[in-house]
Amino acid sequence: MSFNPLKEKGISPEKQLRTWHDIAHRHFNKYEVDCYTRTRQILMNGIEVEAWNFKHNFARITNDEETKIFLAMTKRIEDMQQTTINWMAPADQSVLETTLGYEQVAVDLTAWLAQNEPDPYVKETFDFGLLEDFDHLYRYSQWAYMQHGICPNEILQNQTDVILGRPTQNHHNDNTLRLRKHYDKATATPQTKVNILTLVSGEQQTHNYYAEHGMEYGNECIRETYAEIKDVEEEHVTMYESLIDPTESLYEKLLLHEFTEVCTYHNCLEDEDDDLLRPIWEEFLQYELGHLNIAANLFKKHEGRDPEEVIGSEIVYPCRFKSQKPYVEKILRSEIDKRLDENKGYTTIKKLSDDWSSYKVQEAVGKDGSPTEMTVRTIATQKGRDLLRASEELIADAPKLLEKGLEPKAQAPDTISIQEYKEMNKQELDF
Ligand SMILES: [Fe+2]
Ligand SMILES: [Fe+2]
Ligand SMILES: [Fe+2]
Numbered sequence: 001m002s003f004n005p006l007k008e009k010g011i012s013p014e015k016q017l018r019t020w021h022d023i024a025h026r027h028f029n030k031y032e033v034d035c036y037t038r039t040r041q042i043l044m045n046g047i048e049v050e051a052w053n054f055k056h057n058f059a060r061i062t063n064d065e066e067t068k069i070f071l072a073m074t075k076r077i078e079d080m081q082q083t084t085i086n087w088m089a090p091a092d093q094s095v096l097e098t099t100l101g102y103e104q105v106a107v108d109l110t111a112w113l114a115q116n117e118p119d120p121y122v123k124e125t126f127d128f129g130l131l132e133d134f135d136h137l138y139r140y141s142q143w144a145y146m147q148h149g150i151c152p153n154e155i156l157q158n159q160t161d162v163i164l165g166r167p168t169q170n171h172h173n174d175n176t177l178r179l180r181k182h183y184d185k186a187t188a189t190p191q192t193k194v195n196i197l198t199l200v201s202g203e204q205q206t207h208n209y210y211a212e213h214g215m216e217y218g219n220e221c222i223r224e225t226y227a228e229i230k231d232v233e234e235e236h237v238t239m240y241e242s243l244i245d246p247t248e249s250l251y252e253k254l255l256l257h258e259f260t261e262v263c264t265y266h267n268c269l270e271d272e273d274d275d276l277l278r279p280i281w282e283e284f285l286q287y288e289l290g291h292l293n294i295a296a297n298l299f300k301k302h303e304g305r306d307p308e309e310v311i312g313s314e315i316v317y318p319c320r321f322k323s324q325k326p327y328v329e330k331i332l333r334s335e336i337d338k339r340l341d342e343n344k345g346y347t348t349i350k351k352l353s354d355d356w357s358s359y360k361v362q363e364a365v366g367k368d369g370s371p372t373e374m375t376v377r378t379i380a381t382q383k384g385r386d387l388l389r390a391s392e393e394l395i396a397d398a399p400k401l402l403e404k405g406l407e408p409k410a411q412a413p414d415t416i417s418i419q420e421y422k423e424m425n426k427q428e429l430d431f
């Protein structure tokens with residue numbers, strides 16, 4: 001059904017204030033919630049954090065009274081929306097359980113976006129990041145088992161594989177290599193713009209979650225694992241945000257933020273079966289249509305242009321959550337050895353020169369060891385091997401994947417060697 005959000009009025013911001021009870025009382029049951037209801041909840045929290053953050057930054061650098069009034073009113077609404085959504089996570093959902101949810105978002109969202117991305121360079125960048133979050137899911141799954149005694153499918157519900165990806169110690173790049181070519185605001189499609197903003201919001205929130213919660217475990221190696229992976233999420237935010245055309249005006253960016261909120265809520269509403277969350281998506285979609293309406297008028301007034309030039313005349317779908325195992329496996333098998341080159345492109349391990357600038361970073365941060373390697377070493381001392389959840393064929397190929405995906409140079413001192421991993425992979429998978 002075609003839906004032109006610029007033709008909808010929504011609910012006006014004056015009618016969007018809610019009571020503390022309404023804001024805070026909902027929480028789902030972690031044993032009963034569908035994994036993709038949880039991923040929507042995690043993503044939409046990130047979308048609201050970005051909306052709120054962007055508006056504060058805009059407010060600090062504008063002196064236009066009408067704009068300041070709109071931002072002041074709606075920053076508070078975005079913030080209330082954020083609380084409602086984030087606080088749907090129940091008190092008994094542990095940090096590591098929530099973390100598995102975050103990485104499931106990253107894997108299945110990025111895979112969806114890559115397959116629905118019209119710009120091939122942006123798609124390639126999504127595929128590149130995909131294999132890194134996929135590896136994070138594998139590392140954290142080991143800790144969820146060792147620390148809380150849970151298997152990852154209690155959270156992932158068999159929808160997402162758990163197996164090594166591009167090894168995390170190889171995600172540490174010279175951050176300037178993460179800078180990619182940006183799209184051209186005049187020619188990029190609304191789908192590309194919304195796809196990127198959706199992913200930036202998700203990655204930024206993942207970074208923030210690890211930053212705020214990684215220290216809640218006393219186990220030193222878990223703390224360091226969070227520190228290591230959080231730093232990769234910082235690289236991901238740098239990488240994905242660099243795809244955005246920096247010459248878009250603030251009003252254009254405001255329009256795109258509200259449009260992204262409209263699209264993501266619309267997408268969530270279409271997909272949601274959960275009786276607790278569905279009414280929230282429905283209500284907040286109406287709020288965002290109200291925001292979009294005003295943002296579109298501000299854009300027209302300040303830019304003298306038609307908002308349709310930027311966002312088109314129909315909705316796009318940036319967050320259709322579903323199992324992406326075959327797609328992820330395809331990218332895993334073909335691109336695990338992919339690396340960033342020094343000209344904003346991509347290369348493979350074999351073609352890297354000895355003075356590739358990320359080697360220096362990997363040597364510096366990995367000098368005392370890589371906690372994500374130690375993670376696998378730790379579970380191997382307890383169980384003889386690592387915990388995997390994937391097809392038998394893929395599990396059998398895990399050592400080959402490691403061989404292809406691990407850089408021979410600049411390895412951290414505690415790196416699991418290919419030979420050690422081959423031995424480990426022969427052990428029975430008894431979890
Ligand atoms: Fe919002
Ligand atoms: Fe990640
Ligand atoms: Fe990430």
Ligand SMILES: [Fe+2]
Binds near residue numbers: 051074257258261291
């Ligand atoms: Fe909004």
